[in-house]
Amino acid sequence: MANTNKGEVMLKMTDIYKAYEEVEVLKGIDIEVRRGEVLAIIGPSGSGKSTLLRCINKLETIDKGSIAIKDKFLVQTQDGEAVYASGKEEREILASTGMVFQQFNLFPHMTVLENLLEAPMQVKGLKRSEVEPYARELLEKVGLSDRADYYPSQLSGGQQQRVAIARALCMKPDIMLFDEPTSALDPELTGEVLKTMRELAAEHMTMVVVTHEMAFAREAASHVIFMADGNIVEEGEPAAFFAEPKEERTKAFLQNML
Numbered sequence: 001m002a003n004t005n006k007g008e009v010m011l012k013m014t015d016i017y018k019a020y021e022e023v024e025v026l027k028g029i030d031i032e033v034r035r036g037e038v039l040a041i042i043g044p045s046g047s048g049k050s051t052l053l054r055c056i057n058k059l060e061t062i063d064k065g066s067i068a069i070k071d072k073f074l075v076q077t078q079d080g081e082a083v084y085a086s087g088k089e090e091r092e093i094l095a096s097t098g099m100v101f102q103q104f105n106l107f108p109h110m111t112v113l114e115n116l117l118e119a120p121m122q123v124k125g126l127k128r129s130e131v132e133p134y135a136r137e138l139l140e141k142v143g144l145s146d147r148a149d150y151y152p153s154q155l156s157g158g159q160q161q162r163v164a165i166a167r168a169l170c171m172k173p174d175i176m177l178f179d180e181p182t183s184a185l186d187p188e189l190t191g192e193v194l195k196t197m198r199e200l201a202a203e204h205m206t207m208v209v210v211t212h213e214m215a216f217a218r219e220a221a222s223h224v225i226f227m228a229d230g231n232i233v234e235e236g237e238p239a240a241f242f243a244e245p246k247e248e249r250t251k252a253f254l255q256n257m258l
């Protein structure tokens with residue numbers, strides 16, 4: 001049998017370029033994430049981390065490069081133009097990623113349970129009876145089974161973010177994307193969200209996590225990427241990356257985070 005210690009490639013981004021107007025924000029980014037890996041992306045504000053993440057689920061489009069999720073291309077460059085998948089294929093690719101935002105982005109007029117049921121029913125066309133048991137299981141998993149009938153405004157930020165994670169999981173994604181999921185939280189509430197994320201990682205969920213939580217990156221990530229000015233400056237396995245950063249830029253950034 002071929003290579004047994006490395007899993008299937010779940011996400012491959014090749015030579016990604018993206019500009020807003022004239023400003024180049026991503027300048028040739030390459031990323032590969034295999035099944036069960038947790039990629040942590042760190043770097044200063046404005047370095048392009050959110051943009052990169054948003055390109056994976058087409059909240060932003062790219063100018064050049066390719067993005068594949070498992071064996072399907074979301075976008076490929078042909079004759080210098082970024083050509084996107086379309087129709088059913090694109091919907092399937094996009095449905096295979098789940099995203100968790102800094103600002104939770106729950107539907108405010110829906111209960112917690114309804115937030116979880118919405119996409120599986122509307123996007124996948126499943127019946128309530130087909131989704132609800134799984135939704136309740138996920139609420140149990142994030143420690144919120146007693147909050148199913150609450151509205152988001154009746155929950156703490158940490159609870160809302162755990163609902164957002166459960167909501168994304170309810171679509172049974174292959175990859176979970178997190179954009180600074182704890183940055184909007186009071187410090188005493190970050191722990192409960194990070195715990196949920198650590199549990200997901202331990203269950204081998206494939207994850208891409210933009211974060212300022214260096215302890216999480218060091219302990220839960222399988223790979224760390226440091227971005228600055230639209231480039232990957234340095235990357236590596238967390239133990240070596242944090243113990244012996246090589247680039248001056250990385251060292252300066254890490255020093256500031258302590």
Ligand code: ADP
Binds near residue numbers: 025047051052
């Ligand atoms: P990060 O998440 O690392 O802080 P972002 O990806 O949000 O970085 O932003 C990277 C750069 O792109 C920044 O200079 C930011 O001002 C710019 N930018 C982000 N979104 C937009 C947008 N919608 N229009 C114009 N410029 C943008």
Ligand code: MG
Binds near residue numbers: 049050051180
């Ligand atoms: Mg950002």
